[in-house]
Amino acid sequence: MAFLSKRCVNVFFLWQTIGCLALVVCSLSSCTNSAATPGTETYFPQVRVIVQQNCVSCHSPGGMGLPTMLTTDANIAALAAAIKAATIDPASPRNKRMPQGGELSAADKAIIQKWFDKGGKISD
Numbered sequence: 001m002a003f004l005s006k007r008c009v010n011v012f013f014l015w016q017t018i019g020c021l022a023l024v025v026c027s028l029s030s031c032t033n034s035a036a037t038p039g040t041e042t043y044f045p046q047v048r049v050i051v052q053q054n055c056v057s058c059h060s061p062g063g064m065g066l067p068t069m070l071t072t073d074a075n076i077a078a079l080a081a082a083i084k085a086a087t088i089d090p091a092s093p094r095n096k097r098m099p100q101g102g103e104l105s106a107a108d109k110a111i112i113q114k115w116f117d118k119g120g121k122i123s124d
């Protein structure tokens with residue numbers, strides 16, 4: 001009997017320890033994952049790089065894409081809906097596909113879509 005009850009106590013402590021470990025692992029992983037939690041990521045820095053690499057050559061002073069200017073953060077944010085329409089929405093005579101004569105990669109489109117969905121501002 002004495003052996004049994006001691007064994008019970010040991011089992012109890014074992015489970016308690018496992019529970020504690022699980023708790024520690026959970027809280028640690030939620031800490032490291034917080035940057036990737038939907039809604040907390042900031043997409044604008046990536047959008048700015050996409051625009052600089054694919055759009056600014058035409059949409060800057062002297063470019064053929066004027067009067068649409070995409071040179072500053074404020075320009076890009078003010079035109080969030082137009083940028084999303086031109087790069088992602090179905091092209092039509094009223095909705096020109098950009099970059100002109102080409103198309104963004106699926107990865108770049110996904111970033112623009114997420115940025116637009118979040119609010120399309122510099123802080124998004």
Ligand code: HEC
Nearest residue numbers: 054055058064065068082083086087094095096098099100
């Ligand atoms: C090769 C030059 C060129 C590049 C590169 C280019 N554009 Fe354009 N863009 C134009 C021209 C030209 C127009 C005017 C289109 C027209 O009215 O026929 C235009 C028009 C626009 C407009 C105005 C709305 C519309 O549909 O007419 C937006 C918004 C736009 N571009 C966004 C972009 C974005 C975002 C990129 C990069 C992903 C980009 N453009 C890359 C040449 C370019």
